[in-house]
Amino acid sequence: MVVTPFVFDYQSDPFLEFSWKKYQSSDFYQQYYTVQSLLKTKGEPEQIEKGSISFDLPKELVAQSKYNFRVSLKNQGQAVWDKNESYELGVMSYEGNKLTNFLISDIKDIKPFEEKTIDFSLKTNEEKEKEEIKFFLVKDNKTILESKPWQFKILPLPDLNVEVNFWPIRRAKGDNFEVQLFDVDERLVFKKTGVKVDKGLGMIKNIQNIAIDELYRVVILKPGYLPRQTYIVFKTKGNLAKFKSMLPFDLNSDGKFDFRDVKFLFYHLTKLLKTV
Structure with missing residues (x-):
């Protein structure tokens, strides 16, 4: 057996004669170029890919709407999941077709034994009796994880009736009310201005961006009045x-009601008294 020591660059004794780089030169000896030209296999040791994709999503959506949801991605394998390492979360229909009405956030630095939520948005178009999709995790276009199916319907847009009065006992009336809807994460999902209310009753037709059987906070506003709010679980009717x-x-x-409202009142009362 022959032992042949070498070093990449050593410019003095005792290892100068073993250096691949020539003495006081930017050039190299032939053995450097010989090794450089050898065919090399990229080091990609096999890693165990294991984990889960989980979610708790509504079963009934409505047409012509946009939604923002989340799925949970749990890494139980050996690799770090990241877009820069060619990991990507996708969605496909039951028939195996990729869907274009979903927009999914990039995967970033999910280490082994970590769990993170991934945001995605979805646009619905026409009504549909049944839709079934799956989420999948891919690396270099190879699927390594699949979720359970998400089955949902896309239903007609529902209406919302409002009932409101003016304090102390007068029935509300006007055409300049505003109604806002917020989801459980306090995101504004729907707003309608110029709502007409007569004898304390009003109706808003075709409510978008809500899910059936989900809880929403409803806020009503009118200039000069403090906002009021209530909660409802949306139904189809x-x-x-x-x-x-x-x-x-x-x-x-x-x-809101604060000192500035009192100041505002006194200011206008003073102006009124000066004109008397």
Whole structure:
């Protein structure tokens, strides 16, 4: 057996004669170029890929709407899941076709034994009696994980009835009400201005961006009045948001009652008295 020591670059004794780089030169000896030209196999040791994709998503959506949801990605393998390492979360239909109405966030630095949530958005178009999709995790276009199926319907847009009065006992009336809907994460999902209310009752047709059997916070606003809110679980029909009487104390229309409203009142009373 022959032992042949070498070093890449050593410019003095005792290892100068073993250096691949020539003495006081930027050039190399032939053995450097010989090794450099050898065919090399990229080092990619096999890693165990294991984990899960889980979610708890609504079963009934509505048409012509946009949704923001989350899935949970749990890494129980050996690799670090990251877009820069060619990992990607996708979605496919039951028939195996990739869907274009989904937009999924990039995967970033999910280490072994970590679990992270991934945001995605979905746009619905026409009504559909049944839709079934799966999420899948791929690396270099090779599927390594699949989720359970998500089955849902896309239903017609529902309506929302509102019932509201003015304090102390007057039935609300006007065409400048505003109604806002917030989901459980306090994201504004729907807003309608210019809502007409007569004799304390109003209706908003074709509510978008809501899921059936899910909880929403409903806020009603009108200039000069403090906002009121209530909670409802949306159904396909018969949705009613019933509010407590609106208080006429938002004199500066900032959505709350404070010292500035009192100041506003005294300012205008003073102006009124000067004209008398």
